[in-house]
Amino acid sequence: MPRTPGYKHSKAIDNSGFSPNSSAEGGRLTNKDGRINLKKSGVPLYERISVYHSLLHMNNFVFTLTVFAIYTCLNLSFASLYFLIGIDHLAGAHRSGDFFEDFLQAFFFSSQTLTTVGYGHISPVGFVANVIASMESFIGIMSFALVTGMFYARFSRPKAYIRFSPNLLVAPFQGGRALMFRLATYKNNHLTDADAQVTIAIHVEESGKTVTKFYPLELEISHINSLALSWTIVHKLDEKSPLVDFTEEDFNTCRIEMMITIKAFDDHFSNTVQQRTSYTQDELVYGARFLPMYARSDDGSYTNLMLEKLNLHEPATLPT
Amino acid sequence: MPRTPGYKHSKAIDNSGFSPNSSAEGGRLTNKDGRINLKKSGVPLYERISVYHSLLHMNNFVFTLTVFAIYTCLNLSFASLYFLIGIDHLAGAHRSGDFFEDFLQAFFFSSQTLTTVGYGHISPVGFVANVIASMESFIGIMSFALVTGMFYARFSRPKAYIRFSPNLLVAPFQGGRALMFRLATYKNNHLTDADAQVTIAIHVEESGKTVTKFYPLELEISHINSLALSWTIVHKLDEKSPLVDFTEEDFNTCRIEMMITIKAFDDHFSNTVQQRTSYTQDELVYGARFLPMYARSDDGSYTNLMLEKLNLHEPATLPT
Amino acid sequence: MPRTPGYKHSKAIDNSGFSPNSSAEGGRLTNKDGRINLKKSGVPLYERISVYHSLLHMNNFVFTLTVFAIYTCLNLSFASLYFLIGIDHLAGAHRSGDFFEDFLQAFFFSSQTLTTVGYGHISPVGFVANVIASMESFIGIMSFALVTGMFYARFSRPKAYIRFSPNLLVAPFQGGRALMFRLATYKNNHLTDADAQVTIAIHVEESGKTVTKFYPLELEISHINSLALSWTIVHKLDEKSPLVDFTEEDFNTCRIEMMITIKAFDDHFSNTVQQRTSYTQDELVYGARFLPMYARSDDGSYTNLMLEKLNLHEPATLPT
């Protein structure tokens, strides 16, 4: 059980969006990628899932696979229809008697119709085949319309492209201690008017029960005009901090979790972008300092930001 | 007639966007889905309707039907044209003499042109047929362009996906009473920086005439950093509330209507989303309290939000 | 020459974006539709014109015509190419010897290629024809891609759909006078958090020279939560107004121009929309009041907003 630490003098907030009831919570609150560690139930899957959100967040490989699977399924369905009404309703195809060969001809006609390539060496004959072909090309265009939109949405989705240092340091700072982490944009994007908001969750015993308490953390600099180089975010562990007298052990015992939101304006997207992450005690390094991660280029004409040094730190003695 | 209640001490607002003149108003001000209960007249329909807004708000089934209907109409129109200039202007089609069969051939050629599938077993012959076919494929591409855009717009439309508890409770709160309702996001979206704005409309007699008065309601928490779990919105019925001395009967007599606007930032859409709703006295439960709707998962690794419990409440005694 | 009016006590602003130098200005500052009455020169047309902006603002008819014209031009250009290399490079086309007929065949082949309908009864033969056809279908798809985007952009462009009363009234108000105009949304859209900003320009003589002075006008209500019904915007002509002692004649002599910007949030577009307009002395009615424009519906279930009454006003005596 921890000593009664100084956080008692600080004002916990109740608008973190999380519950102070530790017994209702499982695991960390926010995952590294910024998603809330939460599942929802009691609503049918199709209502609970936003197809749009899901497709937006799939990785490229899975997305391509999904699109290809849908294309193949549509093709197979229509091929079956053509096959069922009889392959002789397709002029240019020849009834071979072989199931597989006949079905393939229907399948290829179907794919030529779905993509509207329509070579014409196979063409529909009669009312039913024509109606199905007409429907298929219509459905083909509609489906590709959706896929076009989805491709574009994935491609153009405003993202912050921020990388955070994997570790959170307790570093020496102005004669005292400070919590520090570092971030930088890693793509050819540029953020302006960036704001950082940091909330810490600590789990403490109160009247024999474990409760989760949330505190906003004051930052040395919480707004930056232009996120050009790296940005080291610093919370000084002084009298105003709820963690003022936390020892290395306290950070572990209280199972701290630091939740971070960065909001900025990306002038390529002309949109506000946001990225979130969190640090737990497992990612905390007690007694260390970050080393510089940028330098003048060899020819002196530009500044070089070395992203591989984002987490570079060396041990440092902390004042007592 | 109601007793003169405490709302007289509160300052009514006149920027609610609604009229204080009760005799000009019909029914509730805002529908459950957040739309204003209002019709507009005096402007021709085509000016009064934003086709874009209408198509955005159609449900999926009606939208698909609409698109399909337009496709069929376009097809029929062009088929008629080909039929009128004579089926012999379509090489590959054969004049059967049967009206229906001839028209069908024109129709199928038309659909092959509109979707640009163009098999070619039927093809236009002569100036007129070629010009029409050229126009049709052009119009086809234009129409599908519009539909593509519309599909995407519907699909990607920023929405808050918030579900509100069907009931508004008068619940015991900090030794007094409070108006409470609960909300949660029900999809795999995540809202941050959520703001709630609540306005109440009450209908009261003033100098023998019924007037509608509007009051902003102060909330215990009106801003939340992260809408992770559920959010119970609380308006305490204390001295600062215009409803301080409302009895259960008063809520009914004054035909209260509580109008709610939630505004938040969705970091998937990277956009501000807004959702509105309203509660009337019919949805008010006097003397009840909400029960918890989330719990630790069985394996303790995440939190489970049970959406089916969004409205779960039990009777509760109110202080007098 | 006007008497020295009370505006001298008010603080003119210099951040209106317009020039105080009347002799440099021509005509009204802002047109009725909110565009600035300004032309730019000294830059080549192609740099001065944002094609995107222009296409966005064309009316539907002109836009359709433009697209159709481009389609025809592209078609004609490629038809000429096919014709130049010789019609015998198009299998299925027959050399008729007649210039017009031959060109038409090239033209129709071109349109079938551009729209990718590709029936195939005419097809390219030989290297040159094939390369041109390959280019044309590529260019066709690219062009239609642009048009698709443009169609969608026009269709989905966030607009406020606000209608302003054609007249600006000087009306009796709270025992004094006030400048009033009225606005309402006329489509099935809904605006929330609407803000009005009003600036007045007056032309006055100062040391023998006419200068334009700009004043922000204070409004009775400049923010409205929900723009449900109509909104009457009121500027009281009291001591704080720069126009406090303006007579009917002064409004004319000083050639007033009132510039209005309405900014609001449209929750269908999930976007901020803005609309501007201006009133000059020609649209001012001195001594009138607006009549109500909404009423309860016959069955009492909704409110009816009668847009044809937006400008409905009756003469009214003004206090002296």
Next chain:
Amino acid sequence: MPRTPGYKHSKAIDNSGFSPNSSAEGGRLTNKDGRINLKKSGVPLYERISVYHSLLHMNNFVFTLTVFAIYTCLNLSFASLYFLIGIDHLAGAHRSGDFFEDFLQAFFFSSQTLTTVGYGHISPVGFVANVIASMESFIGIMSFALVTGMFYARFSRPKAYIRFSPNLLVAPFQGGRALMFRLATYKNNHLTDADAQVTIAIHVEESGKTVTKFYPLELEISHINSLALSWTIVHKLDEKSPLVDFTEEDFNTCRIEMMITIKAFDDHFSNTVQQRTSYTQDELVYGARFLPMYARSDDGSYTNLMLEKLNLHEPATLPT
């Protein structure tokens, strides 16, 4: 070495996003076009590059070339496949024995499939050819979907279209001196609610080391309601300025760099747009004043903004 100038009394800011460590910086901080003069390393190229951002910023010519190159590559790849499986799997093509001629036929069939024009005079025969053709038309549609989106994104990208005067002047102003530059929108767009933010970087010696110091500059007018005409941005060199006692030589010695961000609302895009630029001592003209750049049109009906005069200035004597 410069005299110790008055900037010592001003408060330097540390949230400029740049480093105060001059020895780590190379060249100017911000390029003329507003991009940060920075390169990033330590991350593989494909992670460091946002394809979307790159395609957005290519000029039109390079973009068209890129798209065309991809189209040709895709075509060549598929043509090779058809060629490899043998040209006799393409009905309508004839095996000529000539490598080049055979490959060309495969190439043209490929392009007809990729663009879905599918004339059909060449068509796939057999399982393998059909599968490849089916894949190709699918890939064709997907690729064109991406290109469609990209075209639209480039076309509709919210841009401020602001032109800055190439020179920064030190001009006489209100009996003293002021830093001035001028800007105007040069397209048929219209910006409202424009904000200017100006930061100056100066390189000075402190304890024998060159450090970069950043100061926000106070502006005479930093917000403008409507960016109708030109906007001259003025920073007075008075007591409150960190550059109060800068001589012409100091501007050079300290290698000043003025970084500018303009943020405004474009009501056509209905979006916030932002443009950045910077001035160094090389673009500074000491002792000059801007000349007017707008005038009444000949017929007096509008104002004419002459963009060619944006940088027009004449020498002017500065007070000492």
